[in-house]
Amino acid sequence: MAEVVHGGSAEEISLAEVGLRFEVDGEIATITLARPEKRNAQTFATWSALARIGDDLPQQVRVVVVRGEGPSFSAGIDLRMFTPEGVPGQGSFASTATLRGEAFDERIAQAQQGFMWLRRPDIVSIAAVQGHAVGAGFQLALACDLRILADDAKLCMKEPALGLVPDLTGTKPLVDLVGLSRAVEICLTARTVGAEEAARIGLAELVVAPGDLTQAVRDLAAALLATNRDAATATKRLLQGASGRTLEEQCAAERQEQMARIKALFG
Incomplete structure (x- = not known):
């Protein structure tokens, strides 16, 4: 279950309602973004659910795989969040803008918690990226320790083009991986970075054919688990x-x- 805050109240919703699946097989946990009809777009509820998964992660888990169902990893923020109506039951950016002071800061901090835990030293997180990883999707991939890309992957930091900043923990790992100048260029042009370039500039550890992505992740997870x-x-x-x-x-x-x-x- 995930807790979603809206209108000053909180309610519990299931992972399925959010569009997530969480499975544990021994020492490997898999988080699947499961809204393929929306290209796995993310909402406030997605981020709350990711944070709850981190809080409740079984102790035996050593490797966490994050993947997307369908042709895209994640197309980023659900565009309904930009409308006055927002996402049903979750509000919108307009309703968030009415918050003041610490409540506003806490709202963003809660979203960031869905990404922060993937860097815990007791686990290794792997993003298995195919198709679009845009905005929040790109930042979710950056939140992971390692990234394996299908050769059709397209990375884009879209937030500045929408009048926002990347605030889901993505700016530091991006700078750490590619350097300040390249990070500025990628973010402020909001251009697409293809899989081949991503590997060349340090955004991916491995690029494989789409049909080989699942096995490549399995092989990497097995190698990681072989270490004490x-x-x-x-x-x-x-x-x-x-x-x-x-x-x-x-x-x-x-x-x-x-x-x-x-x-x-x-x-």
């Missing part, structure tokens, strides 16, 4: 913190993590 879980968590934690540390600070962090691993293995 605690060592994988500690290593990801080190890598995530590296950009914010000096070399000396990173060496100290490595020592702390390694002492814990040696004690666990041989103490």
